[in-house]
Amino acid sequence: MSQPRHRSVLRGVFVTTMALLVAHAYAKPAADALAPAGRWEGKTDGSASTPPMGWNSWNAFRTEVDEDKVMGAARVLVDSGLAKLGYTQVNLDDGWWLKRRTSDGRLQIRTGIFPSAATGGPDGTSFRPFTDKLHAMGLKAGIYTDIGRNACSQAYDLHSPNLPQGTTAEREVGLDGHVTQDINLYFKEWGFDYIKIDACGLADFVPGSELVKKQDYRAMAPLIERGSINRTDIGAVRARYEAVAAALKAARPANDYVLSICAWGMANVRTWGKDVGNLWRTSADITPSWTSMLHNFDSAAKRPLYAGPGHWNDPDILHIGHGDFDAAHPVEVRSHFSLWAMINAPMLVSYDLRNGPASFLAVLGNADVVRLNQDKAGHQGVVTYDSDDAQIIVKTLGDGQRKAVALFNRGASPAPVTLLARHLKLSDSAPVTLRDLWSKQSATFTGEKAFTLAPHETLVFEATGKRQLENGVYLSEIPGSINVAVDGTRQAQPDPTIHRMIDPWSNTRSGGSRPQYAGWGGAQADTTPFGQTLQVAGQAFDSGIGIMANSRLQVKNDAGHALLTASVGVDDSTENTKQPVRFHVYGDGKLLAESPPVAFGTKAHWLRADIRGVKIIELVVRGAASDGAPPVVATWGDVQLVRAAGR
Ligand code: GLA
Numbered sequence: 105m106s107q108p109r110h111r112s113v114l115r116g117v118f119v120t121t122m123a124l125l126v127a128h129a130y131a132k133p134a135a136d137a138l139a140p141a142g143r144w145e146g147k148t149d150g151s152a153s154t155p156p157m158g159w160n161s162w163n164a165f166r167t168e169v170d171e172d173k174v175m176g177a178a179r180v181l182v183d184s185g186l187a188k189l190g191y192t193q194v195n196l197d198d199g200w201w202l203k204r205r206t207s208d209g210r211l212q213i214r215t216g217i218f219p220s221a222a223t224g225g226p227d228g229t230s231f232r233p234f235t236d237k238l239h240a241m242g243l244k245a246g247i248y249t250d251i252g253r254n255a256c257s258q259a260y261d262l263h264s265p266n267l268p269q270g271t272t273a274e275r276e277v278g279l280d281g282h283v284t285q286d287i288n289l290y291f292k293e294w295g296f297d298y299i300k301i302d303a304c305g306l307a308d309f310v311p312g313s314e315l316v317k318k319q320d321y322r323a324m325a326p327l328i329e330r331g332s333i334n335r336t337d338i339g340a341v342r343a344r345y346e347a348v349a350a351a352l353k354a355a356r357p358a359n360d361y362v363l364s365i366c367a368w369g370m371a372n373v374r375t376w377g378k379d380v381g382n383l384w385r386t387s388a389d390i391t392p393s394w395t396s397m398l399h400n401f402d403s404a405a406k407r408p409l410y411a412g413p414g415h416w417n418d419p420d421i422l423h424i425g426h427g428d429f430d431a432a433h434p435v436e437v438r439s440h441f442s443l444w445a446m447i448n449a450p451m452l453v454s455y456d457l458r459n460g461p462a463s464f465l466a467v468l469g470n471a472d473v474v475r476l477n478q479d480k481a482g483h484q485g486v487v488t489y490d491s492d493d494a495q496i497i498v499k500t501l502g503d504g505q506r507k508a509v510a511l512f513n514r515g516a517s518p519a520p521v522t523l524l525a526r527h528l529k530l531s532d533s534a535p536v537t538l539r540d541l542w543s544k545q546s547a548t549f550t551g552e553k554a555f556t557l558a559p560h561e562t563l564v565f566e567a568t569g570k571r572q573l574e575n576g577v578y579l580s581e582i583p584g585s586i587n588v589a590v591d592g593t594r595q596a597q598p599d600p601t602i603h604r605m606i607d608p609w610s611n612t613r614s615g616g617s618r619p620q621y622a623g624w625g626g627a628q629a630d631t632t633p634f635g636q637t638l639q640v641a642g643q644a645f646d647s648g649i650g651i652m653a654n655s656r657l658q659v660k661n662d663a664g665h666a667l668l669t670a671s672v673g674v675d676d677s678t679e680n681t682k683q684p685v686r687f688h689v690y691g692d693g694k695l696l697a698e699s700p701p702v703a704f705g706t707k708a709h710w711l712r713a714d715i716r717g718v719k720i721i722e723l724v725v726r727g728a729a730s731d732g733a734p735p736v737v738a739t740w741g742d743v744q745l746v747r748a749a750g751r
Pocket of ligand 1: 255257366389
């Protein structure tokens with residue numbers, strides 16, 4: 105979705121169609137949503153226990169994709185050894201379709217560009233020979249569609265030679281009205297393993313718009329208005345993706361599929377994506393510019409509690425190979441790759457692999473960095489130090505004995521960055537060993553170590569040392585073991601746009617990407633929901649979880665810890681200083697500990713719960729849910745799991 109003109113043209117039309125839209129305010133959670141479930145409610149459907157890796161056709165070829173180009177990419181993945189490292193996914197994007205056959209609604213493939221699909225017979229065309237070839241190479245096959253009637257290229261790539269053709273109905277190639285039919289076709293008949301589902305069909309085919317009139321499309325009152333969360337029908341968008349998830353589950357009961365939601369971070373997908381799909385885009389399309397990479401990174405980097413094995417924040421495909429990430433920019437290429445690895449983003453490259461330089465293959469082939477991304481525990485890196493120019497991101501590996509840390513210079517001048525042992529939640533007084541995953545050099549320090557980062561440079565280390573919690577783990581160190589069941593937000597907020605950029609579809613014709621409210625209220629590791637330091641009645645906490653009241657977190661106790669402790673209270677940053685809240689800890693559905701009512705200004709209350717033998721811990725904050733007042737900000741200060749009871 106990247107054309108300048110539509111957005112401004114469509115804006116006026118939105119006003120007239122507003123009556124058709126249902127502004128979606130988040131209702132307060134039903135009382136029973138806070139009741140402990142006693143079982144893991146995080147979704148386990150689909151097959152993405154680690155972030156998907158491989159290749160996607162879009163940024164390399166847009167709609168000018170063809171079979172030779174795709175098979176060429178597949179061959180390089182295998183011949184270079186990248187497939188062995190995990191790059192097994194080969195994903196077709198927009199541009200493969202010819203039309204939807206009117207007699208029976210069956211989709212037809214553009215065989216001019218996919219010759220092996222010309223199988224003839226009553227079906228006309230089939231991708232089965234294509235997916236068979238990929239499977240025989242040890243690879244997996246991905247397909248692309250749209251959740252509405254029409255695809256993004258039909259709005260934004262009108263010059264393309266490969267747009268669907270025929271009557272209005274024949275050009276309706278998206279899932280709307282055909283969910284079961286198309287999903288069965290893709291997954292049962294054609295043998296695909298992965299599907300990316302775009303959402304332009306819900307956003308861009310606006311009644312009365314020039315696009316609809318000129319192209320003779322069937323209009324659809326938009327369910328998504330780009331840039332306006334209040335004018336987006338969040339529930340309706342989610343319901344459509346849920347219907348697809350159900351069809352997929354039925355088509356592939358063995359659970360061997362991946363569902364990628366491509367709603368560009370809109371419709372509050374940051375909250376519900378994990379309950380519906382295996383990955384969900386968190387932002388607009390990446391462009392090959394440094395600032396776009398920063399923007400997309402930011403859109404996913406502050407959401408570690410929403411990702412974990414089976415479900416991943418998706419800041420979009422890696423733009424390695426183009427623009428600011430071409431062969432003349434090795435520092436930027438390594439940074440882009442390292443950052444995506446640290447936040448458990450999908451590692452899907454999208455350049456013409458047949459013609460790329462060996463230097464890119466060396467970057468993609470850095471097995472140490474790939475290993476971070478693919479670590480089975482699935483803990484997304486947490487931004488531990490944050491400024492405009494420099495960031496420190498720390499990712500727990502496995503159960504916490506090892507950490508990865510990235511030091512990132514966002515700016516264009518050299519940046520001094522001092523890494524403290526406590527950024528890593530390691531002891532200040534014991535040696536810390538750092539192994540540089542690019543240079544492979546090791547170094548040791550105690551307390552702190554100073555670095556100077558070149559412009560745009562990212563250093564990535566694996567770090568070992570004496571843990572601050574020798575006998576346990578802070579919950580903020582293991583976001584992949586946490587499911588935010590209810591986040592306590594009442595009204596979906598616009599996204600915090602920390603790094604602002606020229607958005608790819610409107611450039612200077614729009615009002616620009618204006619500064620937005622600096623937080624959306626979702627649960628956070630080591631900060632409040634709005635990014636401040638956790639603090640209760642003047643006592644600050646380096647570690648903890650910040651969340652709104654009327655929320656419920658689930659935590660897997662896979663490591664068999666025996667005790668949970670936390671210092672809990674109303675955070676000093678709360679806008680609502682009037683209402684008291686209570687904190688409760690449950691183990692497998694049973695109440696284990698609770699605080700008295702605590703209010704703004706009440707000293708942190710120490711909670712202790714015996715969790716021996718407990719599989720699922722649930723942390724619930726209850727408060728008055730009066731609609732007039734903003735939710736109370738609650739802090740689970742220093743919340744931790746330790747091995748032996750009786751501290
Ligand atoms: C949208 C998506 C992109 C790509 C194009 C295809 O813009 O966000 O990733 O799939 O559509 O038209």
